[in-house]
Amino acid sequence: MAKIGIGVDVGGTSVKLGMFTRTGNLIKKWEIPTDRENNCANVLPDVAASIRKTLEEEGFSTEDLVGVGLGVPGPVQPTGYVEVCVNLHWKDRYPGxxxxxxxxxxRVEAGNDANVAALGEAWKGGGGGAADAVLFxxxxxxxxxxxxxxxIITGKHGLGGELGHMHVRDEETEYCNCGGRGCLEQVASATGIVREAKRILKKSSAESKMRELGDLLTARDVCDLGRDGDLLADEVMETVSRYLGLAISxxxxxxxxxxxIIGGGVSRAGSYxxxxxxxxxxxxxxxxRNHGNVVLAALGNDAGIYGAVRLVMKKAEESKG
Amino acid sequence: MAKIGIGVDVGGTSVKLGMFTRTGNLIKKWEIPTDRENNCANVLPDVAASIRKTLEEEGFSTEDLVGVGLGVPGPVQPTGYVEVCVNLHWKDRYPGxxxxxxxxxxRVEAGNDANVAALGEAWKGGGGGAADAVLFxxxxxxxxxxxxxxxIITGKHGLGGELGHMHVRDEETEYCNCGGRGCLEQVASATGIVREAKRILKKSSAESKMRELGDLLTARDVCDLGRDGDLLADEVMETVSRYLGLAISxxxxxxxxxxxIIGGGVSRAGSYxxxxxxxxxxxxxxxxRNHGNVVLAALGNDAGIYGAVRLVMKKAEESKG
Structure with missing residues (x-):
């Protein structure tokens, strides 16, 4: 009888894989490089071969699989159709x-990687098994x-959960990649934090260790300096937190x-x-005063493999009725 | 065999009722006054008596009922528990x-009246049967x-769909009933539109028919005058629409x-x-560019009875599995 599941998280440089029990215990995790030749045409065959090899090593076969969950870096329609997956140069495919x-x-179920990560964090990460959770x-x-x-709420046009493109800042003057102005992404991403820091440094003549770092300044530096009492860096993080708090509301x-759940590299700033x-x-x-709590993500880069396996396990349960 | 459903929409001054076929065809609708004596203690007995009387008149009995859906003006927890229903002075009850x-x-299923109206509009109103719809x-x-x-997404703390209290306007100086400043309700409600109009009239010396109406000015007037080319009234409606468009996004x-779906009295302004x-x-x-459409509500004051009957019909279907 089928007893295990595989979670796959396809990224532009590497593919993460995990083998799990039905209840979500991680048996083994591993990575393979993303073969970018021929518009990433070998990625799925490589994934299949790697799954077969690992199953064999661990004494399993494909007959032991409940299914494979697949996170891909692009929008996946409810039918499994992927119109375009920019980072992988995939077009017009059904990867699942x-x-x-x-x-x-x-059984293979495919989903967008950000959505799948949210499912993983809700299930086994910061969400602690919550049925209703939102990941930034x-x-x-x-x-x-x-x-x-x-x-996962994917939405009717693939915009469900596109929280980075909520318009939160009217006074923004630069354009976001999406063509809008004032998106959350423009202020709360790592890129946005550095940009905000440079703006403040230009406007203010106050002392700040951020100045010394010049063009080497990273979002990590801004967070660290802010936590350590650098007033300008702290001001940047106040601005970032205000817009993130607004979007959450x-x-x-x-x-x-x-x-x-707050995840991604910037969330390493932790309780600060x-x-x-x-x-x-x-x-x-x-x-x-009684509203959803805000917590930090807990699975790091593994959120995708946890969420992918959850996606397929849940579908398998449902189809059994 | 059970074949019909009743939708009930309890308001502070009257209770609306509707008798429907399984597919949502309205057989009959009627109203009874809300008896406000003894903290509205007689409302549910009055509703029950009225349903029995109408069933009998139409040649049915309670055995013919799939169920009754009940919309109440307050938050209803998933268990059916109503902690407080301010307008009816109800406390600590299970009205269903x-x-x-x-x-x-x-079978009786209770829900919050605004949520239930959304379900009605999605099913038989502006939503035209859409599975995913949002009503303002x-x-x-x-x-x-x-x-x-x-x-219906009621949320874990009853805040799901509380769209009127989204913070959309940073420069707002007055407080909303909820204690916040800059809520959508402060600008896009009938009250908010009149307030916005009075602000503009104070700030501007331009000519406007709104001035002549003085304290009698209503949101309806502002909409009508705006559509008819009154520049200041049109400016008010631009502001209202901007914040509503932002909340929708x-x-x-x-x-x-x-x-x-845009409903409520203000939506009578129609395509303007x-x-x-x-x-x-x-x-x-x-x-x-491919995102959810915006339409006008179509059921007016009947949205509640349609949604209420949908609520109970759907639960009945699900429990049959």
């Missing part, structure tokens, strides 16, 4: 169906994922989850960031 | 269970309802429904309002 064919017809991933950009009743008044974000979120959510 | 006991144990009700206040996969990036709202919503949603 293709991987299934490469694995003796085993603060990395180079700002991604997101909205989970209601244990299911918008989502709260829409779906009101159990928990909001968390306390600021909670303060502004509370300020913007006056209707009731 | 009580009504069921008064009707020979027939622009009345004395601004209410809302979020429907995903045909189900926030919800779009969170749950991305098929359709946004709709076009403005769509313009700002598009401006704030640059990530993709």
């Amino acid at each position: 169906r293709e991987l299934s064919e490469l694995l003796d017809g085993v 991933t603060l990395g180079t950009g700002v991604g997101g994922g909205v989970i209601v009743n244990g299911k 918008h989502v709260e008044m829409t779906v009101d989850p159990d928990v909001f 960031l968390l306390e600021k974000v909670r303060k502004y979120y509370n300020d913007y959510t006056t209707l009731s | 269970r009580e009504l069921s006991e008064l009707l020979d144990g027939v 009700t622009l009345g004395t206040g601004v209410g809302g309802g979020v429907i995903v996969n045909g189900k 926030h919800v779009e990036m969170t749950v991305d429904p098929d359709v946004f 309002l709709l076009e403005k709202v769509r313009k700002y919503y598009n401006d704030y949603t640059t990530l993709s």
